Amino acid sequence: MKIPVIRKILETNEEKSNQLREKFDKNKTLVLNLISSPGAGKTTLLERTLSSLKSDFKMGVIEGDIQTTADAQRIAKTGVSTVQINTEGACHLDSNMIFAATEKMNITDLDILYIENVGNLVCPAEFKVGEDFKIALLSIPEGDDKPEKYPLLFSEAKVLLLNKIDLLPYLDFDVEKVKKVVKSLNNDIEIFPVSAKTGEGFDAWLEWIKNEVKKKKQN
Ligand SMILES: Nc1nc2c(ncn2[C@@H]2O[C@H](COP(=O)(O)OP(=O)(O)OP(=O)(O)O)[C@@H](O)[C@H]2O)c(=O)[nH]1
Ligand SMILES: [Mg+2]
Ligand SMILES: [Zn+2]
Incomplete structure (x- = not known):
């Protein structure tokens, strides 16, 4: 007897992610999944x-946390519209959660949608959520060995x-080593050293976003 197997949570998630992607592409909304x-400073x-x-730009934020609306409340203070997802234990966001969140916000006119994933360096990277x-x-402070590990x-x-x-003078963190390791994992990645606290390095990051919005609109 052949037993039916639901192949993978990841496969089902990927299907849903593709549907989300179509919706975002139709609206020409640039979607960034912060992990x-x-x-590490995602909300800051x-x-x-x-x-x-x-x-x-017209922007929106989906906040993912296990509990609380603390991050969405911080975002709301900027005047940008936001929806909080509480995963109640789950350590990552999936496409179903994003789908539900998009029903609660007006996404059709957004230039940029930011998704702040649940704080976790491991499994959020495995789940696509319709992002570009x-x-x-x-x-x-996390240490320069993390990309290898x-x-x-x-x-x-x-x-x-x-x-x-801004904390580099107080900690042993080899920026050049990290750049080299990360580039060896992913040659296409762009690396921007920044301080969300002081704003140092932000010009390059903001330019990157502006350029990607432009590309998205031209597609
Ligand atoms: N010195 C310094 N502190 C920072 C910087 N960015 C964020 N912080 C501090 O780091 C702490 C955590 O920042 P958050 O922005 O809440 O971090 P997060 O990644 O959103 O955290 P979770 O949502 O819990 O995963 C806060 O005390 C921030 O003030 C920075 O560039 N420099
Ligand atoms: Mg946060
Ligand atoms: Zn997880």
């Missing part, structure tokens, strides 16, 4: 990014933001 360990980076680009690009954050995210991401560079 990092807890506390978003706060500064939103404030800097608010007058140029994964954006990885690695913060200086947790390579998947760094292999998948389009951009690596090395955050908290």
Whole structure:
């Protein structure tokens, strides 16, 4: 007897992700999926990014956390519309959750949708959520060995933001070593050292976003 097997959670997720992608493409919305360990600075980076680009683009944010609406409340203070997903235990976002969140916001007129994934350096990288690009954050206090130890995210991401560079004088973190390792995993990745706290390095990151919005509109 042949037993039916539901192949993979990942396969089902990928189908749903493709549907989301079609929807976002139709609206020409650039979708960025931000992934990092807890506390690397995703929300702080978003706060500064939103404030800097608010007058140029229509933007929205989907916040993913296991519990609380703390991050969505921080985002709401910038005036940008946001929906909080509480995964209640799950350590990543999947396409079904994003689908539900998009029903709660007006996505048709957005130039950019940011998705802040659950703080976790491992499995969020495995789940597509209809994004154009994964954006990885690695913060200086986490240590310069992380790309070698947790390579998947760094292999998948389009951009690596090395955050908290204001702390470089106090910690042993070899930026050049990280750049070399990450480039060997993923030659196409762009690496921007930034401080979400001081704004240092933000010009290059903001330029990258502006350029990608332009490309998306031309498609
Ligand atoms: N010194 C310094 N601190 C930062 C920087 N960016 C963020 N922080 C601090 O790091 C802590 C965590 O920042 P969050 O933005 O909440 O990090 P997160 O990645 O959103 O965290 P989760 O959502 O819990 O995964 C906060 O105390 C921030 O103020 C930075 O560039 N420099
Ligand atoms: Mg956060
Ligand atoms: Zn997970």
